[in-house]
Amino acid sequence: MARRISVAQRRSDFINAAVEVIATHGIDGATTRRIAEQAQANLAMLHYCYDSKDDLFADVYAFVSGRFRDVVKAIDPRSDLRDTACQLLRGVMECYLESASFTAATIELISWARRQHGGRGIAVYDQALETVRDVLREASSDDPVEAETIDQIAYVIASLADGFAVNWFTYGDRDAAARHMDITASVLDSWLAVRLGCAPVAP
Incomplete structure (x- = not known):
């Protein structure tokens, strides 16, 4: 007797499949038929789980955002501002390195949202930056720094993470990317040492 798969599991399958298809074919090429085939399900099941392609893509956006929230949750709450910033950057880079498809789909989703919906693409990026700023503010609560400094640190983290992702x-070279993670992390640490007036951490 075949095991019955729950709707929640099917939705998860379709979300993961959509990430793979978007990474390969882009948003315009991410048809519901391709997504269903990638999930090894029939098209009727996809339409049973989702009323529209937009509803599915909304869950894909939520999935991407959730991955970045997981990075935030993994940060040691006892960390100071500098260590928190370094953990944020490394966590995001590790998230990208874990899956080339996730990286490609994330870049495509933000680019597509910016092209098609203007403000929505900006809002997605703004939300991510504000999350970073919130975490940095919390980390500096015992030794507050100026809001401008928090903004600058968030910007540098985002710029370095984006550069790493691109x-x-x-190039798709995992070994090189792993080495680049260390280089990128050292760039942030050196910049923080100057900006916050402390000695850089020895490699």
């Missing part, structure tokens, strides 16, 4: 996406 490089990994472009």
